[in-house]
Amino acid sequence: MMQVQDRPLGRGPGPILEVRDLRVEFPTRRGVLTALDGVSFDIAPGEVLGVVGESGAGKSMTGAAIIGLLEPPGRIAGGEIRLNGRRIDNLPYEPMRRIRGREIGAIFQDPLTTLNPLYTVGRQLIETMQTHLDLSDREARQRAIGWLEMVGIPAAAQRVDSYPHEFSGGMRQRVVIALALCAEPKLIVADEPTTALDVSIQAQIIALLKRLAREKGTAMMLVTHDMGVIAETADRVAVMYAGRVAEIGPVRDVVKAPKHPYTDGLMASIPPLDRKVHHLAGIEGAMPRLSAIPRGCAFNPRCPHVFDRCRVERPELLDTGTTRAACWLYDPASEKQAPELFRHA
Amino acid sequence: MLAFVISRILQAIPVMLAVALISFAMFAYVGDPVSIMLGQDFTEAQRTQLIHDLGLDQSFLMQFATFIGNAVQGNFGLSYRLSRPVAELIAERAPATLELAFCAAALAMLIGVPMGVYTGLYRNSWLSRAFLTFSLVGVSLPTFLIGILLILIFSVWLGWLPSFGRGEVVQLGWWSTGFLTWSGIKALILPSVTLGMFQLTLIMRLVRAEMLEVLRTDYIKFARARGLGNRAVHFGHALKNTLVPVITIAGLQLGGIIAFAIVTETVFQWPGMGLLFIQSVSAADIPVMAAYLMLIALIFVTINLVVDLLYYLVDPRLRIGRGAAGGH
Numbered sequence A: 001m002m003q004v005q006d007r008p009l010g011r012g013p014g015p016i017l018e019v020r021d022l023r024v025e026f027p028t029r030r031g032v033l034t035a036l037d038g039v040s041f042d043i044a045p046g047e048v049l050g051v052v053g054e055s056g057a058g059k060s061m062t063g064a065a066i067i068g069l070l071e072p073p074g075r076i077a078g079g080e081i082r083l084n085g086r087r088i089d090n091l092p093y094e095p096m097r098r099i100r101g102r103e104i105g106a107i108f109q110d111p112l113t114t115l116n117p118l119y120t121v122g123r124q125l126i127e128t129m130q131t132h133l134d135l136s137d138r139e140a141r142q143r144a145i146g147w148l149e150m151v152g153i154p155a156a157a158q159r160v161d162s163y164p165h166e167f168s169g170g171m172r173q174r175v176v177i178a179l180a181l182c183a184e185p186k187l188i189v190a191d192e193p194t195t196a197l198d199v200s201i202q203a204q205i206i207a208l209l210k211r212l213a214r215e216k217g218t219a220m221m222l223v224t225h226d227m228g229v230i231a232e233t234a235d236r237v238a239v240m241y242a243g244r245v246a247e248i249g250p251v252r253d254v255v256k257a258p259k260h261p262y263t264d265g266l267m268a269s270i271p272p273l274d275r276k277v278h279h280l281a282g283i284e285g286a287m288p289r290l291s292a293i294p295r296g297c298a299f300n301p302r303c304p305h306v307f308d309r310c311r312v313e314r315p316e317l318l319d320t321g322t323t324r325a326a327c328w329l330y331d332p333a334s335e336k337q338a339p340e341l342f343r344h345a
Numbered sequence B: 001m002l003a004f005v006i007s008r009i010l011q012a013i014p015v016m017l018a019v020a021l022i023s024f025a026m027f028a029y030v031g032d033p034v035s036i037m038l039g040q041d042f043t044e045a046q047r048t049q050l051i052h053d054l055g056l057d058q059s060f061l062m063q064f065a066t067f068i069g070n071a072v073q074g075n076f077g078l079s080y081r082l083s084r085p086v087a088e089l090i091a092e093r094a095p096a097t098l099e100l101a102f103c104a105a106a107l108a109m110l111i112g113v114p115m116g117v118y119t120g121l122y123r124n125s126w127l128s129r130a131f132l133t134f135s136l137v138g139v140s141l142p143t144f145l146i147g148i149l150l151i152l153i154f155s156v157w158l159g160w161l162p163s164f165g166r167g168e169v170v171q172l173g174w175w176s177t178g179f180l181t182w183s184g185i186k187a188l189i190l191p192s193v194t195l196g197m198f199q200l201t202l203i204m205r206l207v208r209a210e211m212l213e214v215l216r217t218d219y220i221k222f223a224r225a226r227g228l229g230n231r232a233v234h235f236g237h238a239l240k241n242t243l244v245p246v247i248t249i250a251g252l253q254l255g256g257i258i259a260f261a262i263v264t265e266t267v268f269q270w271p272g273m274g275l276l277f278i279q280s281v282s283a284a285d286i287p288v289m290a291a292y293l294m295l296i297a298l299i300f301v302t303i304n305l306v307v308d309l310l311y312y313l314v315d316p317r318l319r320i321g322r323g324a325a326g327g328h
């Protein structure tokens, strides 16, 4: 039998992750909240996609949907998630469990709470590897030590039998990284992996992640508030706003020459370090609550360039030449066209 | 480890001294042992002699010191009521109470923990709801009422189980056990259920609450994100963390079980220390009451020590030296 290929030939290997029109809903007593609405993006093998946006934009939610661990009652209500071309958003528990850790690794924000305090780091590594790989106890232990060395834990052969509380925050995050990588997944979802750490350690952890991802050819979805990290680490960036992707494109273009008015405001208000962005330079108001997302473009009440169409029709991601932005200014059919003023270089 | 044990034992000493003082104060200020023991006919010489024999002519501190000295050797004098050494009376009754408490505690743990885990994991199943309703009954009904209801159902109506006493016991040295005869085992059932019911429901609710709490933690989410299966997550990671606080409460409850056996023993005429205590109270038999009080205190203190040790074994965070503990 011939193999059927569902993507055009001649573009090299397909993306490792495809998210199409992802919609996540939370049924609540006061009606259904839509936390993610029409989120689409791809990640190519070995690529790092940075994901940025204000607090509550839906970054963590996107990550949780991808690893299939949305917190109930949250559920995927539409769209598709494909891993290596195979749909994973509708998988039953058991096949999805086998993907978690093995094909998609996850790194959480706070290393002080992500490790089980009652088990040694070695035991947690060994159990993860033995869940997914066919390893004897001795092999698994050897590999656990190897992973600790790889993430830069000194005296790994001894430290393998230490408990999480015996490590500093930075060291614990290294252990978490080892745990996320130890079954050699080809995609990592890292949700603010350095936010909870000391500023002095953040750069080291990012450098480590970047190096390991490169060495292992692991693709990464990297959620962060730190534009410095994005500029230095990511290949492409997705900017999220109110549960939607506002703009997505190569990191240089999005950071240096944003096309979406929201990205423009976000880039202009980059805080000196990595603190969360709570208000944007030159842009009034705050991101709407999920229960009050305006009609049309979600950004329209705050947008300095808003025009009639924005309040009625919702913009899809449109080609801007360099990036793709969900903004009517880039539809040739709109009555208003993009000004040449989004420049910060 | 040894230093830890020694420090805990040192901490227990003031507690035991305080209880001893209370027990001793009962001797000194409640009732008049001399007139109780002499009865109606006596000479003044006999009376003086007895006061001297009992040491009642010495100073308070001397008497207290003598009391402690005797207590440490397990010597609490003679029972006023039965005129036999108190230690002997208690030793005779202790196996009955300890076997009952053991069964009640085992019941509470072996049923309470799994029920708590189940109701924590399957919050919305009908069985969980049934368990919770049942636990509400267990918590709110007073022990004696549960006992009487059980007697009514299983002894009076169904006639399956005895309503009082220990059944046949077998003597193993000084220990009398009900575990080795069929009638002894049958006799244990109703009192154990009665005594363990409150603890069972308490442990179940505690485990459930802890389980819900633990399942929300990041390390459980991370365990799932690493692809661990439900079994490993629930029973490997969640349950162990749940048990840390449960150990403390369960330990305290065990002390409570022994102390509150009084009610159950009275309802079932169970020949244990609790029944002895109640009988002693009505006869103002101070030596027995004092000895019982001290024994219960000793049991509580010992259980606390064991609980601390268990904690120490389960939770590695307590195991490191103080210097490293603050180091993150």
Ligand SMILES: Nc1ncnc2c1ncn2[C@@H]1O[C@H](COP(=O)(O)OP(=O)(O)OP(=O)(O)O)[C@@H](O)[C@H]1O
Pocket (backbone or CB within 6 Å): A026, A033, A035, A053, A054, A055, A056, A057, A058, A059, A060, A061, A062, A071, A072, A073, A074, A290
């Ligand atoms: N259990 C829930 N029920 C209803 N709404 C929820 C629930 N959990 C999260 N949300 C909402 O979903 C939206 C997206 O949240 P998410 O955690 O993905 O934001 P985020 O972009 O990661 O923000 P942050 O930068 O603060 O981490 C938020 O508006 C949040 O209030």
Ligand code: SF4
Pocket (backbone or CB within 6 Å): A260, A261, A262, A297, A298, A299, A300, A301, A303, A304, A305, A306, A307, A310, A315, A326, A327, A328, A329
């Ligand atoms: S669509 Fe309209 S409101 Fe939305 S960002 Fe573009 S210009 Fe602003």
Ligand SMILES: [Mg+2]
Pocket (backbone or CB within 6 Å): A059, A060, A061, A191
């Ligand atoms: Mg988040």
